[in-house]
Amino acid sequence: MIEPSTEEFSGENAPPLTTEQALTNLQSPDTSLRYYAAWWLGKFRVKSSEAVDALIAALEDEDDRTELGGYPLRRNAARALGKLGNAKAVPGLIQCLECSDFYVREAAAQSLEMLCDKSAVPALLQLLDGGVAAAVQVPGRPHLTQPYEAVIKALGAIGATEAISLIQPFLEHPVPRVQCAAARAMYQLTQDPMYGERLVKMLDNSTLQLRRVTIGDLGAIGYMASSDAIANATVENSFKLFALKGLLEHQLKQEFDVSPLCDNAIKVMNLMDSLL
Amino acid sequence: MTNTQQLIRAVTEADSPTKMVTAVQKLAAAKDTAAIPTLIAVFGYNNPPAAVAAVAGLTELGEVAVPQLLAQIDDYNYGARAYSIRALAAIADPRALDLLLAAATTDFAPSVRRAAAKGLGNICWHQLDISERHTAQKRALSGLLAISQDSDWSIRYAAVVGLQALAKVPDLHDPIRARFEEMLATDNEKAVRARVLLAQTEASNGVYLVGQSLP
Secondary structure, three states, X not given: OOOHHHOXXXXXOOOOOOHHHHHHHOOOOOHHHHHHHHXXXXXXXOOOHHHHHHHHHHOOOOXXXXXXXXXXXXXXXXXXXXXXXXXXXXXXXXXXXOOOOHHHHHHHHHHHHHHOOHHHXXXXXXXXXXXXXXXXXXXXXXXXXXXXXXXXHHHHHHOOHHHHHHHXXXXXXXXXXXXXXXXXXXXXXXXXXXXXXXXXXXXXXXXXXXXXXXXXXXHHHOOHXXXXXXXXXXXXXXXXXXXXXXXXXXXXXXXXXXXXXXXXXXXXXXXXXXXX | OOHHHHHHHHHHHOOOHHHHHHHHHHHHHOOOHHHHHHHHHHHHHOOHHHHHHHHHHHHHHHHHHHHHHHHOOOXXXXXXXXHHHHHHHHHOOHHHHHHHHHHHHHOOOHHHHHHHHHHHHOOOHHHOOHHHHHHHHHHHHHHHHHHOOOOOHXXXXXXXXXXXXXXXXXXXXXXXXXXXXXXXXXXXXXXXXXXXXXXXXXXXXXXOOOOOOOO
16 A cells, blocks of 8 residues: 555645535435545545544445445545544444455554554454464455455554464465564564564565555654665655654654754654755 | 767666666766766666666766756656756756756656755855855745745655755845744644754754764
8 A cells, every 4th residue: 555645746636625515425316426525525634523423424325335245435434534533433443344345344444543542453353363374365356355454554553462462473474565564563562673674674575566565664663773774775765755754753752842853863864855 | 989888878778677777877987978868868767776876977977967957857757857856956056046946846746846945955056156146045045935835744844954055045044044943833744843953953053964963
């Protein structure tokens, strides 16, 4: 997954919608208007309680279905709710982890990662049932049985230390992105540099997309020892800058405005300057 | 065939990304002005290590590469354009001012805008005569102040880097200091505020060298 914030084409491509229209469209008989409105509310971070409530309701939509039984509107509503940062959405998103549609489960896990709410841990752990042996490709579909990558990342971000023994085996999962997610979560849950180094090694992988994801992981976990490896990785500067920003934010204590910058923060900024 | 022509040929005939990088490095090392068009063309090959080597080679050649860099900006490939801007920013020739200003303020690609913002602060002003110099510096200042309010944090970050360098011009000190105070109070990104803080600290210490830590 490419973090949305690293899109090379930034900003100002706003469609002609207003918050009122988006909220109205979310109830439209035209399901494509609903689908678009849910995306729009997330994209433009409309955080009003009206928007949050309407999107929570859309998590139970039955009207918008794909030929394979998917729930497009639910997917978009779940994705949007992660961006709005309102904990009110957590129970609905937890429900979505049981949805028959893989992409709804994936979107819910990603949003629960962003909302970082402990109450989601038991439901997330359930999706790891069966361990690596159960984490196989669904025949004829481009995904595994569960959204393991998203689930493992969420558990790491939430700080679910009770998940360590369940996550660890996924370091050996055949899908590299799942391995990365496991290394990332293991680092967050144990702070053991061994896991950070596993990610650094991934930066040598021959797949550009995987290097981009890995660099994003290193930024997300703020693994300071990877700063030079990030700066030297063969990915676009935009990705490096975003990853180094993650490292920098990790170094900045809450009240940094009144205290001097630490050497690590200065080191990261010097690297960022060199990538402009 | 001269040595440079052979090296140019090796670049155009490289049949793998790795061979391309080696060929470009060798061509850049030749430091021959005849290599300029080929080095610029490398920006469009979608081979980042080769492009980085080409930027280094053109930067090394300096002023003599500026006219062709300006003339051969790729308007249709923002990846290539960012490398051209990086080379022009590093050479710091004032003839690039108009292009850097336009790129920093109106290009759609953040990578191009960031490179231009950094470059705007570092221009070799002394190459302009006094009358031109003052106007040129003011234009760079207003361009950087404008983009220091961009919605993209990485553009604001690059604007701070540009403004810090521009603050070496005594006349521009006050407006830059005022803008930094404002950003420190209002910017919603920690990373940007931290960069402002670093700029302020280094300016007050008279430290402009990259990599130096605080006392």
